[in-house]
Amino acid sequence: MSNNPLLEQHSLPPFEAIRPEHVVPAIEKIIADNRQATEALARQQDVSWQTLAAPLETLDDRLSQAWSPVSHLNSTMNSDALRDAYQQCLAMLSEYGTWVGQHTALFKAFEPLRQGDEFATLDTAQRKAIDNTLRNFRLAGVDLPADAKKRYGEIQARLSELGNTFSNQLLDATQSWHLDLADADRLGGLPESALETLKANAEAKGVSGYRITLDVPSFLPVMTFAEDRELRREVYTAYVTRASDQGPKAGENDNAPVIEETLSLRQELARLLGFDTYADYSLATKMAETPEQVLGFLDDLANRAHPQAQREFNELEAFAKESLGLDALKPWDTGFASEKLRQARYDISQEQLRPYFPAPRAIEGLFRVTNKLYGIRMAENPEAPRYHPDVKYFDVLDGDRPIAGFYLDLYAREGKRGGAWMDVCRTRLQRENGELQLPVAYLTCNFTPPVAGKPALLTHDEVLTLFHEFGHGLHHMLTRQTVADVSGISGVAWDAVELPSQFMENFCWEREGLDLIAGHVDTGEKLPDELLNKLQAARNFQSAMQMMRQLEFSLFDFRLHHECRKPSAADVQALLDDVRAKVSVVPAVDFNRFQNGFAHIFAGGYAAGYYSYKWAEVLSADAYSAFEEAGIFDPETGRRFREAILEQGGSREAAELFKAFRGREPSIDPLLRHAGIEPRDAA
DSSP, rough: TTTTTGOOOOOOOOOOOOOOHHHHHHHHHHHHHHHHHHHHHHOSSSSSSIIIHHHHHOOOOOHHHEEEEHHHHHHHHHHHHHHHHHHHHHHHHHHHHHHHTHHHHHHHHHHHHHHHHGGGGSOHHHHHHHHHHHHHHHHHHTSSSSSHHHHHHHHHHHHHHHHHHHHHHHHHHHHHOEEESSSSSGGOOOHHHHHHHHHHHHHHHOOEEEEEEEHHHHHHHHHHOOOHEEEEEEEHHHHTTTSSSSSSSTTOOHHHHHHHHHHHHHHHHHHHOOOHHHHHHHHGSSSOOOHHHHHHHHHHHHHHHHOOOHHHHHHHHHHHHHOOOSSSOOHHHHHHHHHHHHHHHHHHOOOHHGGGGGGHHHHHHHHHHHHHHEEEEEEOOTTSHHHHHHEEEEEEETTEEEEEEEEEEOOOOOOOOOOOOOEEOOOOOOOOTEEOOOOOEEEEEEEEOOTOOOBBBOOOOHHHHHHHHHHHHHHHHOOOSGGGSTTTTTOHHHTTTTTHHHHHGGSSSSSSHHHHHOTHHHHHHOOHHHHHHHHHHHTTTTTHHHHHHHHHHHHHHHHHHHHHOOOOOOHHHHHHHHHHHHHSSSSSOOTGGGGGGOOOTSSSTTTTTTTTTHHHHHHHHHHHHHHHOOOOTTTHHHHHHHHIIIITTTTSSHHHHHHHHHSSSSOHHHHHTTTOOOOOGGO
């Protein structure tokens, strides 16, 4: 036990020393220690911030320091041994979280802290943390009778297990399918960069030719560029039937039973706590106040965007028929036909832009944009412990003073779950001994890796993803809070947490931003005016179709958690079909099992909250409009955004922070303008 690195305090995780066999003993030990310490804290007679809240924060941080690297490695360096250790800990962690959340004596110790004279002397962050703690006690069922408390704990433990199962089965399903091609005969239309990726896939597995997988760097080029329609159909079918009862791997890793049980347990949990539906329960910690408000917001956006989306799809159908000979546009044709139409209309493609976005230059540009906005610098630290050779670590400097750090893990690889995300490695907090712990973030993407010693060339879409995730990272790293519960992204309403991330994407469309980001891989040449004009002209290409797709996901998620009380797999499919009938303009196929891969809501934190992307996009577009008015790199506006939004974390309500920055309530008009959709008064 004494040699267990997870039981030692480190400024950064000692990745090189962590082994799967360390995980369970460390978590068992920390939970046991925390239980004993919590009991002692709850028995105090006279409580204060320093004798109750601060020591509990220390206990939470010790557990977080051990679990954070384990959870991250499970997502980025997955192995059977680590997966087993991770799985064993989930029940322990869930049980411990429920035990703390339902600890009546601890709850009663916090009540006088809230009601006593000291409360008025505490700072804003401390007061908000106490209010959040009392709210969370109630949401954990602290007031429930003993049998209901027990059932709550059972449900939470099972939901934790189900989320992990969903994620594992989706990863396994994604990596279990591949298609090997001996030569490039069926790969006509694919750009050289994609062919190199497929060839590298094959070489990595010791086979000749080309290997198509369902990882995005492989899947997306096939769907976008492959002229072989049957190949597109084959790959599309494998992708949309992952972890389901359909497709080439039908019945393997089927997530349908996981979805059924998850939804049933979520509804039971909500009713146990006095909420009508899980959607009502979800909104207890969000900006939106009622399900009707959320559904009204989504329906309003859908009504605005649908006519334009239908026109866009009709144009695509006509183009596909006239120019591509496709009489009936199938789902595996839309990406291909859209790219052809984009090139025909704007004479631009993502592949044309790749040479201008070598990954090292894009990263350097990201740092320069951030420096101009907020005055901070990034310095690579090669001495920091790393978990993979591709991963880099950077210190964030304000002047010469380190204020944060982050791991940058950009490329897809085997054993790494798909998608892009930011996660917390260390939280900014003031330790009980007075030391300041600096925030550290994990920033993870799944871009096409470098091939044959050449730098990875990113698409413009991938650059947007990079900036998006870094926006989340800045929200975590630039916080000035020292109370963990409201530091960085902690305590931020879920439907506001996308504001800083979506905000950062805007700089990838402006000449001033792109001059910092883009440089030709061979010559260093900036993006020519001709290409920039085409890129900007094509920005809103099929924007209404894209908005309707996001609204489809949002409405499906929210209605699923608001209307389906005990749904079967058939009920889930019927609801998705109903949503599609109302808002989708792209025909679906019967075998599509999108829901079985919808990890955001079944293995992430977005259950009854996927609408947050659009809700926060209203905030981010309006926030960016302040920069459009003042100049996109106006230092005063950057300072105000940093101080009013990024530094505040969850110390104040999100609506209050936005109003402090913008001087008024948010407006939907900038979002509609940015998306090329007519605002209300012009509709």
